[in-house]
Amino acid sequence: MNRINLLPKSIFELIAAGEVVERPASVIKELVENSIDSGANKITVEIQNGGIRYMRVTDNGCGIYKDDIERAFTSHATSKISSADDLEKIFTLGFRGEALASISAVSRVELLTKTEDDFSGSRYEISAGESSAVEDAGCPDGTTIIVRDLFYNTPARMKFLKKDVSEGNLVSGIIEKIAVSHPDISFKFIRDGKQVLFTPGNNDLLTACEAVFGKDFTKDLIEVNSVINSIKVSGYVSHPFSSRATRSMQNFFVNGRYIRNKTIYAALEEAYKGSIMVGKHPYCVLFLELPFDTVDVNVHPAKTEVRFSDEKRIFDSVYYAVKNVIDSDVKRPEFKVEKINPITLHKDYREKSDEQLKIYQQIIEETAKSDKVEIKSPREDISVSDDIPNLVNLNDYKQIKTEEPIKQEISIKTEKDNDDFKVIGEAFNTYILVEQGEKILLIDKHAAHERMLYEQLKSNSSLEGTQLLMNPVNVTLSKEEYTAVTENLSLLKEVGFVAEDFGSGSVIVRECPVDLSVEEVKDFLNEIAGYLLKNKKDLVTEKQDWVLHNIACRAAVKGGNITSEYERNKFVEKLLSMPEIRYCPHGRPVVIEITKYSLEKQFGRIQ
Ligand code: ADP
Numbered sequence: 001m002n003r004i005n006l007l008p009k010s011i012f013e014l015i016a017a018g019e020v021v022e023r024p025a026s027v028i029k030e031l032v033e034n035s036i037d038s039g040a041n042k043i044t045v046e047i048q049n050g051g052i053r054y055m056r057v058t059d060n061g062c063g064i065y066k067d068d069i070e071r072a073f074t075s076h077a078t079s080k081i082s083s084a085d086d087l088e089k090i091f092t093l094g095f096r097g098e099a100l101a102s103i104s105a106v107s108r109v110e111l112l113t114k115t116e117d118d119f120s121g122s123r124y125e126i127s128a129g130e131s132s133a134v135e136d137a138g139c140p141d142g143t144t145i146i147v148r149d150l151f152y153n154t155p156a157r158m159k160f161l162k163k164d165v166s167e168g169n170l171v172s173g174i175i176e177k178i179a180v181s182h183p184d185i186s187f188k189f190i191r192d193g194k195q196v197l198f199t200p201g202n203n204d205l206l207t208a209c210e211a212v213f214g215k216d217f218t219k220d221l222i223e224v225n226s227v228i229n230s231i232k233v234s235g236y237v238s239h240p241f242s243s244r245a246t247r248s249m250q251n252f253f254v255n256g257r258y259i260r261n262k263t264i265y266a267a268l269e270e271a272y273k274g275s276i277m278v279g280k281h282p283y284c285v286l287f288l289e290l291p292f293d294t295v296d297v298n299v300h301p302a303k304t305e306v307r308f309s310d311e312k313r314i315f316d317s318v319y320y321a322v323k324n325v326i327d328s329d330v331k332r333p334e335f336k337v338e339k340i341n342p343i344t345l346h347k348d349y350r351e352k353s354d355e356q357l358k359i360y361q362q363i364i365e366e367t368a369k370s371d372k373v374e375i376k377s378p379r380e381d382i383s384v385s386d387d388i389p390n391l392v393n394l395n396d397y398k399q400i401k402t403e404e405p406i407k408q409e410i411s412i413k414t415e416k417d418n419d420d421f422k423v424i425g426e427a428f429n430t431y432i433l434v435e436q437g438e439k440i441l442l443i444d445k446h447a448a449h450e451r452m453l454y455e456q457l458k459s460n461s462s463l464e465g466t467q468l469l470m471n472p473v474n475v476t477l478s479k480e481e482y483t484a485v486t487e488n489l490s491l492l493k494e495v496g497f498v499a500e501d502f503g504s505g506s507v508i509v510r511e512c513p514v515d516l517s518v519e520e521v522k523d524f525l526n527e528i529a530g531y532l533l534k535n536k537k538d539l540v541t542e543k544q545d546w547v548l549h550n551i552a553c554r555a556a557v558k559g560g561n562i563t564s565e566y567e568r569n570k571f572v573e574k575l576l577s578m579p580e581i582r583y584c585p586h587g588r589p590v591v592i593e594i595t596k597y598s599l600e601k602q603f604g605r606i607q
Pocket residue numbers: 030034035038059061062063064072073077078079080094095096097098099100101143
């Protein structure tokens with residue numbers, strides 16, 4: 001056995017660096033977090049070559065005292081913890097006094113800093129443990145740290161880095177998350193000489209989200225703000241109709257830190273079930289604030305995965321916070337016009353067009369004033385030529401911006417849509433057309449019916465809605481199915497099936513939901529058995545939901561066609577009194593609306 005040696009400081013720090021400094025993005029994360037801790041309200045990040053060659057973080061925070069500079073770069077040096085009582089901060093916020101020491105062990109670091117109290121600023125350089133003396137330098141209050149040539153002295157680590165572009169994208173991702181979670185700080189990100197992100201730091205979450213994720217992200221959001229189980233959940237979630245194909249825009253922050261966690265993702269998705277198209281995903285920026293001791297301490301602070309001591313509590317808080325707001329919002333999907341073929345206008349109509357008259361008028365006025373006939377059209381989609389007899393270029397007139405779907409401002413309403421309505425008729429024996437206020441509603445009859453029945457079933461999923469079977473139905477099942485069904489008898493009872501174990505592989509059904517016809521009982525129980533067997537792991541609520549969906553579907557078929565005008569009116573009245581209904585249990589939309597505004601726009605009546 002060899003004798004035991006204490007590792008030299010330089011080697012020890014290299015090992016520690018492996019934990020904190022994995023790639024440029026982890027350096028940026030540590031430096032920006034330090035800047036935030038310094039009280040800065042302006043932070044600039046600049047990188048070149050994905051950060052591998054050059055990274056700079058500049059802040060206007062408190063700066064570092066001259067005498068503290070060298071200490072800041074030694075391991076376990078921190079101004080943020082002074083006693084064991086602060087220990088929880090170490091795990092939740094990542095204060096471990098290791099970042100600067102680790103970064104300077106594997107790169108060339110230059111520091112410029114000045115506190116308000118110091119007359120002049122300081123400059124300091126350190127790389128792989130070799131440092132310069134602290135010297136005076138002119139610089140503004142705050143701190144700039146420049147990190148050059150990451151992993152220049154650890155080629156093995158260098159090999160694990162991806163291409164510049166990928167490393168740069170990871171840095172971008174980190175800055176986006178940090179910027180969104182600190183709307184009170186103005187962030188600027190410069191990548192290879194180009195400014196690619198800027199947030200104003202006006203303390204408004206929506207503005208920060210728009211600056212970071214774009215207008216498309218912010219235009220259809222609903223605010224969330226609730227405290228459930230002493231967990232505060234706040235931020236924004238997407239409207240059910242404005243979903244995405246992937247989960248990539250689901251942003252969660254726990255106690256200010258961006259995290260990924262399966263329970264939270266599941267709670268969000270579950271809250272949208274029945275309100276969103278199947279296969280689509282909601283998006284969000286949600287902040288959870290919870291007691292420090294409920295976040296698992298074994299998880300590394302530099303990583304984004306966290307564990308919670310009470311998963312169910314977290315699930316419920318997110319689920320109900322989101323579910324409450326989406327259920328109370330009645331905004332419907334908008335009718336999207338993909339493209340309209342140009343329509344040739346008859347000369348007579350053309351001359352009567354208000355738009356054209358306006359342009360004619362303007363041209364006449366302008367020509368009277370000067371001899372230069374160069375007039376700007378009042379509408380960008382109508383061009384004006386200088387040839388007076390052919391003033392309006394009809395081609396342009398015809399198109400009226402047909403490329404983009406018509407967008408409109410719809411204010412978010414939380415009250416029910418129970419204004420007067422008029423049923424216009426029914427198209428293709430499928431869609432009921434309803435005029436209501438300033439819009440036309442297109443209702444998918446079957447989807448709506450199914451969903452209404454489902455809601456009804458759900459609200460009295462007790463024994464009230466059952467019928468006693470004159471002749472109880474005996475259903476013989478396979479061995480596995482039999483086990484699955486007999487294990488779930490109480491669940492079946494909840495949804496209206498009173499069945500008993502009849503021994504030797506069969507069950508007997510004594511009561512079933514009223515919405516089901518007696519002939520269907522056997523068939524349906526077989527179907528339920530198949531489902532229970534295949535989806536053993538589903539939650540009880542999921543199993544119940546499945547059964548209710550399927551009863552609703554069968555009942556809707558049984559309900560058949562709505563034929564009379566009276567029935568149709570009653571049906572629409574009932575549907576409109578249930579504004580929470582937007583999608584059928586299978587996730588297809590129930591109602592689509594066309595606003596008068598969008599039609600007028602389409603027909604060129606308004607600009
Ligand atoms: P920690 O952040 O865990 O304290 P670091 O190694 O990241 O450890 O930083 C060490 C110390 O250096 C900090 O505690 C802080 O006092 C100081 N420091 C680092 N960056 C800045 C900054 N941008 N502005 C002011 N002080 C800073």
